[in-house]
Amino acid sequence: MTEYERAITGIGHVLEFYDKDKVFPMFGFGGQHQRNPTNHCFPMGTPPDSTCVGVAGLLQAYRKALSTWKLSGPTLFAPVIRKASQLASATIASKPPKYTALLILTDGAIMDMEDTIEAIIAASVLPLSIIIVGIGSDEFGDMNKLDGDNSRLSSGNRMAVRDIVQFVEFYKYHGDGIRLAQEVLRELPAQLLEYMKTNHIQCPPPLNAAPTMAMAIPMESTGCSGAAIARQDVPEGAMPASIAAN
Secondary structure, eight states: OOHHHHHHHHHHHHHHTTOSSOEEEEEEBSEEOTTSOOBSSEEOSBTTTTEEEHHHHHHHHHHHHHHHOEEOOOOOOHHHHHHHHHHHHTTTTOSSOEEEEEEEEESSOOSOHHHHHHHHHHHTTSSEEEEEEEOSSOOOHHHHHHSOSSSOOEETTEEOSSOOEEEEEGGGTTTOHHHHHHHHTSSHHHHHHHHHHHTTOOOOOEESOOOOOEEEEBHHHHSOOEEEEEEEEOOTTOEEHHHHHO
16 A cells, blocks of 8 residues: 555544545545646546545545546645535535535645635634645645644734644554544544534534544645545534544
8 A cells, every 4th residue: 555545544444433424525636637737626536526435435536546647736725625615615504514524635845825824714614624634754844834723824814713724744643543543533523613612503412423524635746636525414412422522
């Protein structure tokens, strides 16, 4: 397995547990098909919603894309974040409520930092969290900047309503599933609860279900890139057990 395949498998199994139907929309970024311009958000899953079933489906879609897409820079995050925002926005009035998480896998610096910050600020009002996972041992200073643990992201006179980004360096936890799970999920419970509180959504008691995730993989280093976007129902009067426990 490549580093990306190991990350998809390891982190996918952590997050798959918290998704109700195990069906994840998957989109790639940083890929070029034939002689077309570089595409920064293209479907990788099954039409019409670009979905994959479980971790096995994500791996299958990733490997298939390697044979049909050519790696191409620059690395841009904003398009796939806006795609996740679009999907999350469509669930705001859902009953029971839904929460979306976007998981992005990357092995290097991004080239659209300001646009990405703007996209995250806009997304901070939505039922959405973003988990960025760094692959390899590159310098990930920009990713730490996006993880607004010390101060909320801002751009000009605009500021994020809340912190919705968690950054994890995969190599630090590879081979230790428990610590990897703890780190990947460390901020998600508080982010979900803050969204519920801000939007006056009743906080339900524990239940054997939990909110969702999403994933993205850059193409310029591996030959392909992907983003899996998933949602989980949060039943009225019930709260995911794992969220309540953290």
